[in-house]
Amino acid sequence: MSRSGLLFPGIFASFALSLGATVLLPFSQLGGLSPDFKSEDGLVSEIYPIPVQGLPQIGKQVYVAQGCQACHTQFIRGVEASDIERGWGERRTVARDYVSEKGSPLGSLRIGPDLSNVGSVKWRNEPLGDPSAPAKRDASWHLRHLYNPKERLQDSNMPSYRHLFETRKQVGAPSSDALSLSGEAAPEPGYEVVPTASAKALVAYLGSLDRSHPLKEAGAGSVASQKK
Amino acid sequence: MTVAISQKDQVLTPSVAAQKGYPDVRADIDNVTRPVVFGLFTTAIMWLVVASVLNCITALKLQFPSFLNFSFLSYGRVAPAAEGVFLLGWCSLAGMGVGLWIVMRQSSRTSPGVGMAYLGVGLWNLGVLVGLVATLMGQVRPFAGLEFPFASAVLIFAGFSFVAFWLFLSFDGGAENTPIASMFVLGAICWFVWSFLTGNLLLSSNRFTGAMEHIVSAWTSHGLVWLWLVPLAFGVAYYLVPKVTGRPIFSGPVARVSFWLFFILGGLTSMVQLSGGPVPLWLTSVGSGASILLLVPIGAIIYNLYASAKGSDRVGVSPSASFVRFGLIVALVAAAFAALGSLRSVDHIVHSTLFHVGVQSLVLQGFVSMVIFGAIYYIMPRLSGCEWISSSLISLHFLGASYGVAMGCVMLLLSGVFSGIDLADADSLFSQVLQSSAFFYWGRTMSFGLLFVGYAAFVLHFVLMVLRIGQPEGEATLMRGAHGH
Numbered sequence: 001m002s003r004s005g006l007l008f009p010g011i012f013a014s015f016a017l018s019l020g021a022t023v024l025l026p027f028s029q030l031g032g033l034s035p036d037f038k039s040e041d042g043l044v045s046e047i048y049p050i051p052v053q054g055l056p057q058i059g060k061q062v063y064v065a066q067g068c069q070a071c072h073t074q075f076i077r078g079v080e081a082s083d084i085e086r087g088w089g090e091r092r093t094v095a096r097d098y099v100s101e102k103g104s105p106l107g108s109l110r111i112g113p114d115l116s117n118v119g120s121v122k123w124r125n126e127p128l129g130d131p132s133a134p135a136k137r138d139a140s141w142h143l144r145h146l147y148n149p150k151e152r153l154q155d156s157n158m159p160s161y162r163h164l165f166e167t168r169k170q171v172g173a174p175s176s177d178a179l180s181l182s183g184e185a186a187p188e189p190g191y192e193v194v195p196t197a198s199a200k201a202l203v204a205y206l207g208s209l210d211r212s213h214p215l216k217e218a219g220a221g222s223v224a225s226q227k228k
Numbered sequence: 229m230t231v232a233i234s235q236k237d238q239v240l241t242p243s244v245a246a247q248k249g250y251p252d253v254r255a256d257i258d259n260v261t262r263p264v265v266f267g268l269f270t271t272a273i274m275w276l277v278v279a280s281v282l283n284c285i286t287a288l289k290l291q292f293p294s295f296l297n298f299s300f301l302s303y304g305r306v307a308p309a310a311e312g313v314f315l316l317g318w319c320s321l322a323g324m325g326v327g328l329w330i331v332m333r334q335s336s337r338t339s340p341g342v343g344m345a346y347l348g349v350g351l352w353n354l355g356v357l358v359g360l361v362a363t364l365m366g367q368v369r370p371f372a373g374l375e376f377p378f379a380s381a382v383l384i385f386a387g388f389s390f391v392a393f394w395l396f397l398s399f400d401g402g403a404e405n406t407p408i409a410s411m412f413v414l415g416a417i418c419w420f421v422w423s424f425l426t427g428n429l430l431l432s433s434n435r436f437t438g439a440m441e442h443i444v445s446a447w448t449s450h451g452l453v454w455l456w457l458v459p460l461a462f463g464v465a466y467y468l469v470p471k472v473t474g475r476p477i478f479s480g481p482v483a484r485v486s487f488w489l490f491f492i493l494g495g496l497t498s499m500v501q502l503s504g505g506p507v508p509l510w511l512t513s514v515g516s517g518a519s520i521l522l523l524v525p526i527g528a529i530i531y532n533l534y535a536s537a538k539g540s541d542r543v544g545v546s547p548s549a550s551f552v553r554f555g556l557i558v559a560l561v562a563a564a565f566a567a568l569g570s571l572r573s574v575d576h577i578v579h580s581t582l583f584h585v586g587v588q589s590l591v592l593q594g595f596v597s598m599v600i601f602g603a604i605y606y607i608m609p610r611l612s613g614c615e616w617i618s619s620s621l622i623s624l625h626f627l628g629a630s631y632g633v634a635m636g637c638v639m640l641l642l643s644g645v646f647s648g649i650d651l652a653d654a655d656s657l658f659s660q661v662l663q664s665s666a667f668f669y670w671g672r673t674m675s676f677g678l679l680f681v682g683y684a685a686f687v688l689h690f691v692l693m694v695l696r697i698g699q700p701e702g703e704a705t706l707m708r709g710a711h712g713h
Contacts, residue, residue, distance in 0.1 A: 007406055011415045011491060015422050018455075018495025023430070023447050026511055030440055065366030067304015073580055077504040080576055085654030095506045098438030105370035106442050106505065110580040110651065111290070113658055125658050149293075155659030159293040159303060 033099045048213050051100040052205070059205025060105070062198045066161065069105035071112040074209070078219075087124035088114040089211065091218045097211045112158060119209040140179075142203045143195050148185040164199035167191055253336055260338040261329055262611045264345045264391070266694065268325030269604060271353050273690055275317025276597075278360070280683055282310035284676040291669045300364040308375035309363040315452060316376070316384055317356040319596050320420075321349075323460045324388070326603040327413040328395050330467045334410045339397035344390045352387025355380045371431070371442065372501070373449025381428045388424070392417050408483045412463025415491060416456050423451035439506045443499070450498035453591055458559070459490065461599040462529055465552050468599075468606055469533050472549045473540035482532045489525035493518045500570040504579050519570040526563045530556050545706040547622045551602030554630050558594035562587055565641065577652050582665070583644025586637050593679075594633040601629070601686065608690070609705075614698030616705040621689045623707050628682020636675035643668035 039045040052060055063069070076089035083089060093116055098104045113125045118137070126133035134141055134152065141152065147165050149156040165179070170192045178192040187193050195203075288295050289303045328345075332338055359376030362368065368375040376384075399414065406414075427448025430436050436444055466483070470476055477483055496518035503512035533556060543549045565587045568574055578584070605622065609615045616622060643665045650661040692698060699705060 007411055007414060008418065010488065011418045012422075014488075014491040014495050015419060017492065018447070018451075018498075019423075019426060021496060021514065022499055022511065023444055026443050026508060027436075027440055029508055030443075031435065033438075064368060064370045066299075067302055067308065067366070067368065069370050069372075070304035070307050075505045077579075081504065081579075082652050082654035086658070093506045095439040095508075098506060101438050102434070103370050103441065104438055106372075106439075107370075108372040108501065108580060109582070109585070111662075127655070127657070153659075155657075155662065157290075157293050157662050159289070159297055161302075162297070163299040 030095045033096055035096075035100050048215075049097060049100050049211070052208060055201050055204040056208035057205075059201035059203065059208075062164075062202040063205055064103065064105050066164075066202070068115075069107040071107075071109060071158075072115045073107035073110055074104065074114065074116045075106055076114060076116050076211070083114060086113070087122070087126070087128070089117045090122070091212065091214070093211050094215060094218045096215055096217065115206065115209055116211050117209060119207040120212055122212070139203050139207060142206055143199060144179055144181065144185075146199060146202070147179055147181070147193060147195075151181070151183065151185045161199070164196050164202065165193050166196055167193050254333065257332050257336070257338050258611055260342055261332050264342060264349065264394075265325045265329050265607065265611060267346070267349045268321050268328070268391075269608075269690070270694065271349065272318050272320075272322035272325065273687060275313050275321065275356060276683065277687065279310050279314035279318055280676070280679060282306050282313065284673070284680075286310050287669065287673045287676060291666070291673060299366075305364050305366060305368070308368060309360055311373065312359050312363060312376045313356060314592060315373075315457075316359065317353075319457050319592055319600070320388075320452075321352065321356075322600045322604070323457055323464075323596065324391055324417075326464050326600055326607065327417065327460055328391065329607055330464065330603075331395055331410045331413050332398050334407045334467075335399050337398055339394065341394060341397065345394040348387045348390025348392075348394070350387065351383050351390065355383030355385075355387055358383060369431070369445075371445035371449070373452070374427070374431070374445045378428065378432060381424070385421075385424055385428070389421060392421060407466075408477065408480075408487065409463045409467035411487055412459045412466060415487070416458075416460040416463065419451060419459070419491075420456040423448055423455065427451070442502060442505065443507060443511070446501045447498045450501065451495075453588065454494050454497065455491070457596045458494070458591065461555065461559070461596045462490070464599050464603045465533055465556060468548050468552050468602060469537050471606065472542050472546045472552075473537045474542070475536055475540060478532050478535035482528055486525040486528035486532065490522070490529065493522045493525065497522055497566075497570075500566075500575070501584070503570075503572070503575050516570040516572065516575075520567045523563055523567050526559065530560050546704070547605040547616075547626070547707050548602040550626055550707055551598045551605065554626075555595045555598035555602065558590055558598065558633070562590035562595060565590065577648040578644050579648070581644035581648045581651065582640045582668075583648065586640030586644055589633070589640060590637045594637060598629065598633070601625070604690070608693050609698070609701065612693050612696050612698070614693070614696050614701050615703065616689060617692055617698045618689065619705050619707055621685045622705065624685040625682045625689070626707065628678050628680070628685065630682075632675050632678030632680075632682055635678060636672050639668040639671035639675060643672070 035047050035049055035051070036044045037046040037048065076083045076091065076093045078092040084091070098106075117123050121136065123137065124133060145152040146161045148160050148162075149158040167187050168191065170190055174192055175194050177194045179195070181187065181193060285296060285301065286303065286307045289306065293303070359380030362377045362380060363375055367377050369377060374381075395417070399410070427444055430444045431441060431448075466477065497515050499507065499511045499515035500519055503515070537543055537549065537553075543553060569578055569583060569587060605616065646668070647661050647665045650656045650664045
């Protein structure tokens with residue numbers, strides 16, 4: 001039906017158009033982004049985002065390996081969506097928020113809440129003033145939540161991540177790491193539940209997640225260095 | 229080329245060909261391709277079983293989060309494993325088997341060096357196995373649709389390329405005209421090779437970080453579905469419809485124009501996935517516009533096939549025609565939902581919900597898989613020398629698969645819409661969002677019961693065919709008139 005000679009160049013042209021328009025063109029726009037903000041004299045006055053390092057970096061690998069990104073996103077949509085009203089963030093996230101990251105777990109499905117800013121003290125997943133909301137979501141709250149989500153949030157459909165914890169016989173005084181569990185979640189008497197290194201790293205990563213730094217392109221205030 | 233053949237297209241095994249004095253070329257081709265196509269089909273069907281079990285576990289886990297709560301079977305690992313095995317194992321291997329057979333038949337020649345095709349099938353399967361094990365062990369990439377690790381992608385790419393290279397050696401590029409079916413199959417293969425290679429290389433480059441990585445991965449994973457499997461399935465439909473009905477393609481010019489429009493527009497639709505994400509707004513607008521325009525070539529392709537088959541008395545009784553017809557109707561529905569979902573007003577509601585999983589299931593389970601089943605019903609008798617033994621098993625497969633797919637996808641789409649509406653309403657609690665999906669999770673889980681019945685009938689039938697337990701060759705096994713025609 002068609003001259004065979006045209007088939008392969010034609011298909012290649014469609015491929016080149018697709019690659020050019022939807023990958024290379026955005027790369028020309030975003031590829032030059034850098035976390036350095038420079039003042040007028042050319043010196044770096046501010047760095048955002050600061051690359052994830054140390055324990056949170058290990059925790060990010062745990063996050064990805066456990067497949068958290070299958071249910072949790074890490075991007076905030078603008079005011080047209082309910083993300084900001086729900087308390088997941090104060091502004092939409094933009095390309096610069098991720099520029100220092102290789103393999104950021106952006107996610108695509110929201111079976112659970114968005115976690116872009118879960119490390120921020122302002123993060124919430126309940127309406128303001130809801131009495132059932134946790135007082136604060138600190139490291140010990142996250143550990144207990146990972147161990148038994150339903151104990152912390154009754155309506156949660158998150159599975160337990162017990163395999164990131166160790167139930168061991170208590171020898172002498174209770175370990176300082178041991179989770180303070182009560183009711184069904186509590187271990188047998190004489191035993192204690194302690195987080196593994198992976199669980200601690202994961203919680204450190206969650207605690208590090210905060211993309212609320214004001215950015216001009218996200219339409220939320222102005223950064224000091226940009227005012228100059 | 230649209231060969232109009234007699235309605236009783238007989239099986240052309242070497243013995244039949246010799247008796248009838250046919251030139252032996254088709255039988256020769258079948259002799260060379262048989263082990264390769266058998267290998268692709270058999271391993272693909274094994275992956276279909278694995279993926280179906282994993283998919284069912286995924287669905288159950290949404291309902292009962294503590295079901296099978298082992299680290300290697302956590303939801304976040306089983307879900308991408310199921311998706312990867314279904315797409316790169318079942319759909320791709322079986323699709324390659326069908327595509328290879330069609331191109332070799334249409335170009336009427338084969339090439340030496342079949343050993344490289346065996347090597348390819350082996351590497352490809354090893355790649356899927358590595359991907360499956362690695363994903364369950366947590367060695368994944370955090371990119372939706374491309375979770376299998378780099379090592380697995382390398383093996384799959386190498387395997388695919390060996391098979392494709394052997395196919396291209398056999399393709400008669402000097403011929404004046406390439407049949408439209410072969411054009412689609414060859415175009416799809418080229419797209420897979422180029423985009424899978426480019427995407428994986430860019431992802432491993434340090435210059436691509438943050439949002440750019442997700443642009444690349446969305447482009448690559450979208451290409452796997454919409455520019456490899458979808459055009460492949462269209463090519464298969466273009467092959468089967470004239471063969472089964474004994475009529476030529478309705479319009480050659482429509483076929484050609486829609487072919488080119490499909491590839492040009494299809495390549496621009498991928499960024500809809502990232503709408504609302506940290507990417508430039510114009511990028512998702514391009515994707516949205518292209519998704520809507522893509523309805524034109526897809527509609528034209530399906531109309532062309534419909535007009536070719538219209539009025540043929542074979543459509544209701546031939547297994548191949550029934551599966552292809554179902555698949556094409558689903559393709560139109562899926563393309564319409566994809567276009568609808570790309571509109572900004574709709575996307576605000578359904579983004580990040582199971583709606584998009586539903587559209588993807590329509591495409592992969594409802595269209596691509598069903599067309600491949602139809603092709604396997606056509607091809608296997610020609611390779612094994614006997615006809616399918618039981619028309620009841622074929623009907624059972626069709627009923628189970630079609631109702632199962634329809635029910636599962638409707639549940640996913642509805643769950644996406646209802647949870648999306650709740651999600652968009654900032655006054656509704658997050659726990660309410662979860663509850664509004666719960667009912668549909670039940671329906672989806674039950675749809676697997678239907679799918680399993682259908683797939684079990686097919687797998688049993690296929691095994692019998694490989695063992696050459698069937699009806700004597702000659703008269704094709706038709707379906708019972710179970711679906712009202």
